[in-house]
Amino acid sequence: MRVGELSKRSGVPVPTIKYYLREGLLPAGVLTSPNQAHYDDEHLRRLRLVRALVDVGGLSIASVREVLTAIDTRDESLHSKLGAVQEAISQPSAVELDPLAIEDVQGFFRRQGETECADVTESNVTHMLAAALTVARSVGHDHFRDLLDPYLEGLKIIAQADLEYIAGRGSRDDVIEAMVVGTLIGDTVIKAVRRLAHAQVSRKVIGDGSDS
Amino acid sequence: MRVGELSKRSGVPVPTIKYYLREGLLPAGVLTSPNQAHYDDEHLRRLRLVRALVDVGGLSIASVREVLTAIDTRDESLHSKLGAVQEAISQPSAVELDPLAIEDVQGFFRRQGETECADVTESNVTHMLAAALTVARSVGHDHFRDLLDPYLEGLKIIAQADLEYIAGRGSRDDVIEAMVVGTLIGDTVIKAVRRLAHAQVSRKVIGDGSDS
Numbered sequence: 118m119r120v121g122e123l124s125k126r127s128g129v130p131v132p133t134i135k136y137y138l139r140e141g142l143l144p145a146g147v148l149t150s151p152n153q154a155h156y157d158d159e160h161l162r163r164l165r166l167v168r169a170l171v172d173v174g175g176l177s178i179a180s181v182r183e184v185l186t187a188i189d190t191r192d193e194s195l196h197s198k199l200g201a202v203q204e205a206i207s208q209p210s211a212v213e214l215d216p217l218a219i220e221d222v223q224g225f226f227r228r229q230g231e232t233e234c235a236d237v238t239e240s241n242v243t244h245m246l247a248a249a250l251t252v253a254r255s256v257g258h259d260h261f262r263d264l265l266d267p268y269l270e271g272l273k274i275i276a277q278a279d280l281e282y283i284a285g286r287g288s289r290d291d292v293i294e295a296m297v298v299g300t301l302i303g304d305t306v307i308k309a310v311r312r313l314a315h316a317q318v319s320r321k322v323i324g325d326g327s328d329s
Numbered sequence: 330m331r332v333g334e335l336s337k338r339s340g341v342p343v344p345t346i347k348y349y350l351r352e353g354l355l356p357a358g359v360l361t362s363p364n365q366a367h368y369d370d371e372h373l374r375r376l377r378l379v380r381a382l383v384d385v386g387g388l389s390i391a392s393v394r395e396v397l398t399a400i401d402t403r404d405e406s407l408h409s410k411l412g413a414v415q416e417a418i419s420q421p422s423a424v425e426l427d428p429l430a431i432e433d434v435q436g437f438f439r440r441q442g443e444t445e446c447a448d449v450t451e452s453n454v455t456h457m458l459a460a461a462l463t464v465a466r467s468v469g470h471d472h473f474r475d476l477l478d479p480y481l482e483g484l485k486i487i488a489q490a491d492l493e494y495i496a497g498r499g500s501r502d503d504v505i506e507a508m509v510v511g512t513l514i515g516d517t518v519i520k521a522v523r524r525l526a527h528a529q530v531s532r533k534v535i536g537d538g539s540d541s
Contacts, residue, residue, distance in 0.1 A: 314484035
């Protein structure tokens with residue numbers, strides 16, 4: 118298909134597609150004449166993925182590039198690829214970490230038998246966690262750390278479902294794309310469903326009629 | 330304390346404090362002379378809450394105002410206040426909803442015996458959920474909806490921990506503040522801990538050594 122049809126089928130304006138091509142987020146089409154290129158379904162698929170990363174994930178172009186690099190690297194186990202993708206889509210926080218919050222994270226990792234992340238500032242993911250606990254502490258919620266263990270317990274149920282979902286995809290490319298999409302879209306879905314879970318549990322615990 | 334000390338103790342620059350005062354996010358101090366006001370610990374506390382909403386929640390000034398209104402409204406049950414706060418901190422999405430994604434959400438609610446949200450576009454929370462499923466569908470993940478039920482199962486464990494945490498706070502003001510902080514900071518913590526849960530479960534399921 119030509120760029121116009123690629124635009125029509127993806128809903129992405131032509132100038133944006135050209136921008137992605139220049140930024141290397143989308144591989145070049147096959148030239149059919151000096152100023153006309155041909156694109157196929159793989160381009161369409163990659164374009165939709167880039168849009169999902171930008172629109173749902175709110176990722177910067179640089180982060181999208183990192184994610185695509187992680188996806189396209191062939192010589193990695195799926196486990197380490199999942200780790201690389203998750204690093205790429207986690208934005209490092211600008212918050213200056215409270216040393217006590219760093220200790221909270223380290224204590225949590227020790228309890229969980231995680232030895233990989235001794236330095237929490239080395240990973241975007243653990244940095245994000247320490248930053249959230251830093252803010253919690255700054256508003257007087259030092260004990261927010263006590264929620265980490267039950268959170269992990271609930272999130273393991275979710276991770277199990279995620280991995281079954283991912284494993285059910287056909288090809289290896291599908292699996293990897295499902296990881297990225299599942300992680301990003303999953304974050305938003307979790308946010309929304311968490312509200313419903315709160316409503317259901319609070320109706321049971323607090324009741325919805327009278328003031329407590 | 331004077332505005333300079335309020336700034337020092339909160340880490341918020343004086344011009345920002347004055348902006349919050351003008352926007353009504355922070356109640357005025359008590360005037361001790363025509364151009365000098367006195368602030369107390371309640372101001373400090375509210376200021377830190379506003380910062381948490383802006384910094385961690387990424388909320389706009391308008392959303393912060395909505396959250397504070399929900400917090401300050403006296404004549405509501407805790408259950409409905411929790412609902413109002415969660416609406417206020419959920420950003421409506423600009424995505425045009427796919428009717429099939431709306432059906433996915435409605436089917437999920439029916440299975441869960443939820444009858445309150447017949448029109449998913451009426452609530453920011455359900456709109457966010459339908460928007461995420463719309464994007465999932467656009468990248469070929471129609472079956473992402475199958476994850477909603479296991480997600481809710483895991484999130485109920487988390488909600489239970491959240492509500493116990495909230496109930497453990499002393500005064501009613503503390504409880505309400507804990508809801509807001511817990512929901513927002515919790516979203517970020519969940520994002521980070523979900524990565525750890527993925528790592529733990531994928532090590533078990535996929536293995537971390539060889540390529541699958």
